[in-house]
Amino acid sequence: MQKVIGSLTFRYIAKYLLVLSATVFLVVVGLYAFFSYNYFRDFSQSIIEEQETLQIVYEGQSLEGVRRYLQDQRDTQILDRFHYLVSDRAGDKMAGDLPESAGYREFDDGWVGFELALLEWGESIEVDFLAREVTLGDEYSVIVARSYEQAVHQARLVFATLARTMLITILLGLIGGYFAAARSLRRVEMLGREMSRIIRGDPSQRLDASAERGQVGELAIILNHLLDQTESLMHGVRSVSDNIAHDLRTPLSRLRNQLSELHHSLPVEKSEDVERLLNDCDSLLASFNAVLRISTMESGNRHAGGGEVDLRQLLSDVVELYEPVAQESEIELDWVTVPNASCQGEADLLFQMFANVLDNAIKYTQQQGSVRVELAHNSSNEDSGYRVVISDTGPGISAEHWEDVFRRFYRVEPSRSSQPGHGLGLSMAQAIAHYHGGTVDLEDNQPGLRVLINLP
Template sequence: MIRRLLNTTVFRLSLVYALLFSLVAGAAMASIYWVAAGQIREQTDARLQLQSDLLINITKTYGSLQALQDAIQTRNEEHDDRAEPHFYVYALTTNTKLPFTKKLTAEYVSEDGRRVFGTLMFSDVLDIVNLDVEVKRDAYARVIITRLQGGAQLLVAADMSEQNTLLLKLYNSMWLAVGLMFLLAVLGGWLMGYGVLRRIDSIRQTAGEIINGDLSQRMVVTRRNDEFDRLSLVLNSMLQRIENLMKATREVTDNLAHDLRNPLNRLRNRLDTSRFQSMDVEHFQQLRQDALQDVDDLIKTFNALLSIAQAESGVHRDDWTSIQLDQLINDLGELYEAVAEEDGIRFSHTAQPGLVLQANKHLIAQVITNLLDNAVKYTPKDGLIQLQAEQQQSHIVITVSDTGPGIPPEERERVFKRFVRLDNARSTPGNGLGLSLVKAVADLHGAQVELADNQPGLKVILRFLA
């Protein structure tokens, strides 16, 4: 489990982000440290300059270096009386041949010519100035040297042990904070990886059950609405679609076996009759004609199934063109007007001029033909069939209506399934695939199919986006 957790992408990404965040945080804290250290140095330098100015003012007031020397001695003695280490150390040299600066390397020189020195041990400072005072000899000192008139030099040094201790604590605290942030990030990555691994295990377990044949299984969807839930919803929709297709395939197989059995049996019986019975030429010709009709019916059934399968798979999607729908309606209307007239049925067709539809022309013509075939088949003598095409707002609407028996409202969804034939249609020729093809082609084109009551009869409405 731990090995799998360490190998998860979430944990690895968390580790990378933890490293990057720690580096950025370390850089930010290092900047804070250097700013704080610089601020402390500036404040210390300001205090050293103030101490130097106070002593220099004594020289200016009394006009002699001896007064300055006495003031320095007094200050050093005052520190000795306190029985505590000196914070400031003062020294004055009038020996211009061996000034302090010959033994020290300046950190920088101020605008008024004062030399500032850092990172010096107090013991080194005392050796340079030859003083014996109580100080923290192992502490660092910050020194400012001011050159006076006549070549004399005034040295003022400050104990930096407290400031350095503060900076050290700040330094340690910063790195401790960076380390804690890194550990917390790793722990967070561990926990997130564990949560992701649990979700993936759940999906994998469900997928395994589906692979074993249980298509009713679905991915678990929580209330978090995270990416796993959204993925699970998509997978569940896909699984539902697959289950419906498998169920439809089983139904089609069952219906196909049932509906093909009768014509195949009739064909076999006719062939047996022609084989074992003697008959005249006229009888044989009729038998052959009936056998060919059975074969044609079988071919029509398979062609219809193939057309439905192609429409559902989107094979013809690349064959879309701009169809002059009004011209197509008029052509089909003229053709079926003659067919309806032979059966004593009235027929009318109208199409709004200039209608253009982006679609597969062959499939649209086949859909309208199927609907008109059904209308002619079920409309009684002296009935009326109407074919219309018009634009209604953002839709192009094709309507085929008849005055036949119609379809009950409770059956209007079921008739779109393959091989479904209502009781009043079983005595008429057909295979129950016409409306299935209409629905498949409509879905391919993103259209809506509606079956409505024509009072009397049936009205089929197709709505395409203009």
């Protein structure tokens, strides 16, 4: 929830709702002010017209005519009717239904306001009135009043309805925005997972941009372009390293042969330097051959067919080959297996893969340490393939370098000075595993490292 609320989509929707609500509120307030002005203008005009009517009635029928008119108005008008107070010069009430003293509040131009308690449905309520006084001849004056309580009540009702509607709109908008942001975030996270899977697995794969719409679809297209450029750069780097290895392998082989001939022609006491040069040439040739072989497997298709390989016997041969090396370094080498384990593949490639991983495990394990080789089924189903786990008690590799160690020539910095090598062992192991449709993963052995090789 915190991740969704903090997302850009949800924040945008929330800001949009707040700005929209504030805008609607200001518009409604402006409309209310406009209609209120018109209402009270018409309201006051009706009072003035009623006063003019009373003056005409008084001029034609004197005070008695005014009294009859007031009675008729009271009998015929039920809702929103006028109220009157006719008084003489002494202030005595002569006619009308208003009290003589109502606590008038004086306004401009003869207008007054007051509050009066009226009975409604048997209950006394305070009602606001607007009134204006005018003279009737020389003897009398009349106050004509009209209640604007209905307009106030309607305004309160409108504002209460508006406030509730706005709150419900904001609440529903935030809920809808939450689900919209969650859906958008899931789509982006799905693209991220697909991107990570492509980077860790087959960089030649691409995101399915046609399955996405809008900005997420555009993002998928951009990521596909990024993958295209990345793959192109990777191919360029690999091509350079492959070309260097291919072009230097032949002259290096000739140099090695010449050094070998020189080594045989020199006396024993003078041939030690040449022998060291021969060893360096052999190491370089082995690296070049490994680079070319990795490139061949990465550029080719997945291995199909092939012979049946007895994994149990193959791993037994690898362990037997490295037992003397482990004993020399005082390292305990354990070997655990299952009976009748076999798979389809090329035995020499699988042998080299296991040998590379086991060689690294022994190389980086200190004296009195232990290395364990375990062959087991991937799951309880015996037809689900096999898992080979080679674990050691060495210094291990931090998780931040697990992906990097599968790159060609990459070596964790402390191992560069402590152990010889060219950083191709795990690259070769991964290439062989992928070639056979398998995977190579790393785990923390606490202490040490566990290399998990899965084969179908």
